[in-house]
Each structure stands twice: as C-alpha cells, then as structure tokens.
Amino acid sequence: MAELALAATPPAERRSGELWIAPPLLILAALFFFPLCLILRQALVGDGHAVSLAHFAEVFGSRLFHDALFHTIVIALCATAGCLVLGFVFSVLIAFTPFPGSRLLARLIDTFIALPTFLVALAFTFIYGSAGMLNESLMQLMHVDLPPVDFLYSQWGVILSEITVYTPFVMRPLLAAFSLIDPAQIEVASSLGARSMRIVHRIILPAALPALIAGGSLCLLLTVNEFGIVLFIGAKDVITLPLLIYDTAIQQFDYTTACVIAVVNVALSLCLYSLYRFVIAYFGRRRAGLV
Amino acid sequence: MISADAGAARSAVAAPPAAAASPARGGSGIRFEDVSVAYGGVVVLEALNLEVRPGEIVALIGPSGSGKTTALRAVAGFVRPLRGRITIGTRDVTNVAPHARNIGMVVQNYALFPHMRAEENVAFGLRARGASADIIRERVPECLRLVGMASYAKRYPRELSGGQQQRVAIARALAIRPQVLLLDEPLSALDAQIRRTMVDEIAKLHRDLPSLTVLYVTHDQTEALTLANHIGIMRDGKLIAFGDAQSLYRNPPNRFSAEFLGRANLLPVKALAATGAGMARVRFGDCEWTARNHHGLADGGDCLLCVRPHDLRMQPDATSANVVTATVSSVQWQGDMQSVELDAAGHVLRLTCAPMQEPPVPGALLTLHFSSAQATLVPEAVSSG
Secondary structure, X not given: OHHHHHHXXXXXXHHHHHHOOHHHHHHHHHHHHHHHHHHHHHHHHOOOOOOOOHHHHHHHOOHHHHHHHXXXXXXXXXXXXXXXXXXXXXXXXXXXXXXXXXXXXXXXXXXXXXXXXXXXXXXXXXXXXXXXXXXXXXXXXXXXXXXXXOOOOOHHHHHHHHHHHHHHHHHHHHHHHHHHOOHHHHXXXXXXXXXXHHHHHHHHXXXXXXXXXXXXXXXXXXXXXXXXXXXXXXXXXXXXXXXXXXXXXXXXXXXXXXXXHHHHHHHHHHHHHHHHHHHHHHHHHHHOXXX | OOOHHHHHHHHHHOOOHHHHOOOOOOOOOEEEEEEEEEEOOEEEEEEEEEEEOOOOEEEEEOOOOOOHHHHHHHHHOOOOOOEEEEEEOOEEOOOOOHHHOOEEXXXXXXXXXXXXXXXXXXXXXXXXXXXXXXXXXXXXXXXXXXXXXXXXXXXXXXXXXXXXXHHHHHHHHHHOOOOEEEEEOOOOOOOHHHHHHHHHHHHHHHHHOOOOEEEEEEOOHHHHHHHOOEEEEEEOOEEXXXXXXXXHHHOOOOHHHHHHOOOOEEEEEEEEEEEEOOEEEEEEOOEEEEEEOOOOOOOOOEEEEEEOHHHOEOOOOOOOOEEEEEEEEEEEEXXXXXXXXXXXXXXXXXXXXXXXXXXXXXXXXXXXXXXXXXXXXXXXXXXXX
C-alpha cells in the first residue's frame, strides 16, 4: 500500500517531502556526530597533525586503563546479574502472586527509573555508610568503635547501588512479558502436577527469556557507562572507564588520552547496543515464527 | 516436601504395564456437596449438589456468569469453596492443591506451552510427576496416537491448527492418566465445522476410554446433547436442572431449561385435568389439547406447554391430535431447513421443517398439528431443580 501511495505521489511533491529530513539530520550532525568526530579526531591526531595510533598504544599499555576496563566490566556484569535475579524474582512475585498493593509496588519500583542515579548512592550512605543507620545501630549493639559493615565504599557498594537503580529496567519488560502469559497455561501446568518451581522454570522463564535478555542487555549498556554512582560513592581503588575519562580530562587536562579512552568506551557501548538490538530482533522474529 | 497426594499421583504415573494399556484410569466420580464459591464476597456458585458417576460425561451448560466454569475450577482446585465438600472418587479434595488432585484439564484456548513441541507438551505432566523415561517414551506416542496427532509430535503449537492444538491439549491431559478429565469450553475457539468434527472425536475418545469420567463445561447445547450422559443447567450460580440429556430435553423442569436446551415454543395454558398415563388435558384460548404431564401439575393450574419447533407439522399425521391456528409472520430459509415464525393468539410460535418448494407467505393462516407425546407441560415458575 505504501509503495502504491508513493508511486501515486508526483515527483515534485516527493522531492519537497524528502527535504523535510534535512533539518533533523543537520541538528543530529551538529549536536551528536560532530562532537563525536572531534573526539575521534583528537584521539587519532592528538596535538600533532598526523593520524597516529600511538596514543591508543600508550593507553592500551597503561595499567590504570587495564584496571578501569576490568572494573567497568566486572561491575557491569555483577550489577546486571544482580538486576536480572532481583528483577525476575520481584516480577514473578508481583505478576503471579497477587497481593494487595502489588500494582502500587510495581509503580513505586518504576519510579526509580525517573530518579537520578546518584540519589541512591546518597541514600545508601545514610543507611550503609560509616556513620549510617545500620552501622550506628550495630556499633551500639555490639559495643565496638569501628563500623562493622564496611562494603559501601568498595566495588560492592557500587554494584549494590547499580542493582538498586537498574533493577526496574529489567522489571519493566519482564512485567510486560508476564502479562502476555496466558494464566490458563499456569493453571493447566499445575493441574498436570507441576509445582511452583517447575512452573517458574519450565513455563514462566522460557516465556520471559526474550524480555530478560533485552532487559539484561539494556542494564549492561547502562552500567558500563554509569558515572554518577561511581563518582558519588568514591570507592577506594575502584575506577571505571567513565571515571577515568573524567579524571584524565578534567583533573589532568590530558584531553587526548581522555578521548582515546572515550573512543574505547563508545566502542564497548556500541558493541553492547548491537547485542541488545540483535537480541530484540532475533526474539522478535522468533515470536513471529520466522526463526 | 512430597505429600501423600503427590505420592498418589506418582504411583498413578508409574502404573503397571497392564494398566498402561489404557490412558485413563477408571472408577473415580466427582461429588459436589453443598459447594458454594464467592469472589470478593459475591457468591457465584450457590450450594451446588451434583454427582458425576465414574465413566460418565456430565455437561454443565448455562449462560455466561451462571457459575458453570466456577464449578469446574473448584474441582481443579483453582478456587477454594466458601462452604461444602468436593470429592474425587473417595478422596476429599476440597483443600488439596491443584497439582496433587490428579486431574486432566483442557481449556478453551488450549493453553499449550508455546516453546515446547507437541510431544514435549504431552510429556510435561509425566515429567512433573517424576515418571521414568521409559514411561514417557511409551505414554507420549500412545496419547498422541489416540487423538490422531502421532505424525505431528515434533511440531510447535504455532505450527498446528486450532483443532490440532486442541487434540494435543487433550493428549496432554490424558497422558497423566487422570482420575477425571475437566473440559472447560474446549471447542469454543474453533470454527463451526471443526467443532462438529471435534465433538465426534471426543465422543469416539470416550468410547475408546469408557472408564474416563468427564466434566464438560459448555454454553453450546449441541455439544452437551451429543456428548453428555447427564446435563446440568446452571443459572445465576445455581443448578436449576439436572438429568439425562433426553429426558431433560423432552421434559424440561422449568422455562429456562426449555429455552436454553434447544429451541422451544412455550405457550401459556391451563391444566384442566389429568387423563391418566402421565397425560393431561390443557386449554389454550378456545383450543383443548392433550400433553404429557411429566411434572404432575395440579388440575386448574397455569403452566406452560412446551412444543419443539420441529415437532409442529403443517400437515396432520396419525399422531397429530392437537391443532392450533396461527398467522405466518416471517419465513426464513436456512439452507438445510426452513424456519417459519407465526403468531398464535398473540404468542410467537416457531416451526422448522425441511425446505419447502412453496413456503407460506407472511399473513397466511396456517393450521398446525402436533402430537400429544411431543408436547409437555412445564411449571410456570423457575424451580430450583
């Protein structure tokens, strides 16, 4: 139908229609592609005039970069795994064990998406920080001078904060996927002799797998690029790629190195985004019965 | 935790080879004793007393919201009765979890597991009950063969038609050798032609598995009349009629049953006198007729005369003792039959017959005949059956 409509449109009108795409392209180029190109140029050329991979070689050989890359990947993977487990359990409870206020709870968890990420880190300092509620209570209870719970200013504090912030990003697609599961399937499975765990494992989990993978990929993408939480927690010896870029550019004024790390970070993000799109497309085709 | 119920279910799965010859275990009926169910304080099933005998098909029919599906869900364990007791065989299952009830269930939209092939769907219940690989290997093809789906074992549900999916769903329910099979409007999602075929196939299935007890919920009277040994008619959460299919059709105990189970002409008459042999004389305007008085209605009382549209004749025959004059209102040709709507002293009458070469025209006055044996008296008010 669309082809027919296009064929019926006079060429002059079609040309004027095509012109409408120019303004958004120009804005996109000015605001997005041009700055990215500048970063790539700075990474490749540096302060000289010739294109060189010397800066990349220098960065790739740096121990600090290795640490940052390692921490970025470890934190992102752990946080994503945590989000998947927590998100799946919460979603199953909300969707399949209806209790008074379950919808309100789902909405409440949803609101985390709207909050700035560092806010959770700030809130956690009040709870798990050295002078937070938990440590103060434990110190009084156990009559000790040092805080017994000391994980917040470590990699684990960052991971916990990211899990708290990004779990709703897994729950959202999961709850949508669960709403598509026919309740009769669960009832029939139950009548056939399946207990709750088997129903979750054999019926709910396979149905939720596309949503789980899509939500997980999105989480991975967001946690790789997370900056606010890592900066706010200020965990000792924990540096990630975004934090290294900030540190190199703003505190050391070494823009070339910062741009090289930024290019690596962008490449990592694009790979993860491609994975995310591939997963969405694959399961979309599979649902349509094409794969 | 493995309960005693689960243990019973497991032993059912691991039946000895002799019993394995039939996918259904026999000997279990269903009994409802004063079962009431409420949703959020609203009673949707009221004091249901009903018995489905072992090996019998009982159909529960009624309009939407009549409580028929709730009754079935109570047997399955998906709703907990407010009061009353449900037994399957000799076992009180009122408070038993659904997975431990040993029932097979088939629902309207098949509810096949979409990520499993047909054979995996059928094997699901066996695996859930811890059946051995040998039993699964033996039982799955056997059940698929029983429903004519052996050659579709490797297909996913999305690769099957509606009728084929429903067959797999039946095979899946039978694979666990359920004590009872619950069918919840199993054919509603199918088109008319496939539905007719499936009704025949379910009837054949029951002939092959005569010991299988079936509770069949439907709103389709044809399915109920074709398949069921007994029919229960439900309305507003109550069972208002129960009986064997033929007698319920021939002698409906109330107006609702007469109208819901088949089409019925219901004329207000006065019962004049019993004439013996279960017959009575009745008056309709100036006409006096004889009709069956199955419910023993009192002399002189107002009641309804029920005559099925296909029992009205335009030509008298040897049995047509009763006569009524009516004016043709409309005539409809419906392919394999002709439907004529008439007005008899202000009351609507419907007549169905084979298509006529020259059907009557609207406004024509017809003399209709019907046999006393095909006319039955129905109490005016709805009784609680």
